[in-house]
Amino acid sequence: MTDRLKVAMPKGRIYKQASKLLREAGVPIPPDVDDTRKLVIPLPELGMEFIMAKPVDVPTYVEYGAADIGIVGKDVLLEESKDVYELLDLEIARCRMSVIGLPDWQPGIHQRVATKYPRVASQYFREQGQQVEVIKLNGSIELAPLIGLADRIVDMVETGQTLRENGLIEQTRILDITSRLIANRVSYRMKNTAIQELCDRLQHVIPGKAVQQQGGSRA
Ligand SMILES: Nc1ncnc2c1ncn2[C@@H]1O[C@H](COP(=O)(O)OP(=O)(O)OP(=O)(O)O)[C@@H](O)[C@H]1O
């Protein structure tokens, strides 16, 4: 285990807000990191190494210890159900997970729901006592009810623009989503000083009220 803190950074829409928050917390990420195509970025001056990962894979890198800590959406954390510590709610990349359908949707006998989040969706409908067939898709989820693949979808809503442009209605908000700081269980003990220092710095700059669940919860 190197002393350097290996950080799984999500590429894509979370990166921008995560890197801004880290900079505000006094981690001066060099500007060229924002546009690089490099996947492993040593940052010896920060005592860190960034691993640029696809968001859905961040919990996997952290669970296996390929990264000590990582930043990931709560949606992915719930869906992937990995054995990691959830340290901080960073209160960034805010959106919600909702049940969505066409305005004329009627409950039928055999209901199909398309989603990127089959585990979370199945659990939700089970809890509601609704029997549905859940179909896993990987993107453009809003297509499913428009072309008859599914009656409804479970997907992320942020501005609502995608729903409006496709004539869909948000029926029920299931979960409010933000990004979280997670840690590998062994790294959390072995690199506790560095991880704790980063958490302290982040807590001072997290927008809104931070929820701290250190040293305990399974994500
Ligand atoms: N409008 C939004 N739509 C989807 N996810 C959002 C939105 N706003 C914030 N998020 C957060 O961002 C994460 C998704 O980021 P991003 O779209 O970069 O990844 P992705 O779904 O793997 O992308 P892609 O597969 O399209 O490359 C989600 O896990 C969620 O926590």
Ligand SMILES: O=P(O)(O)OC[C@H]1O[C@H](OP(=O)(O)OP(=O)(O)O)[C@H](O)[C@@H]1O
């Ligand atoms: O409420 P809005 O601001 O419109 O954001 C929500 C949309 O953004 C995401 O899609 P994304 O752009 O990631 O495309 P994808 O579904 O193909 O991954 C999400 O799956 C919704 O479709």
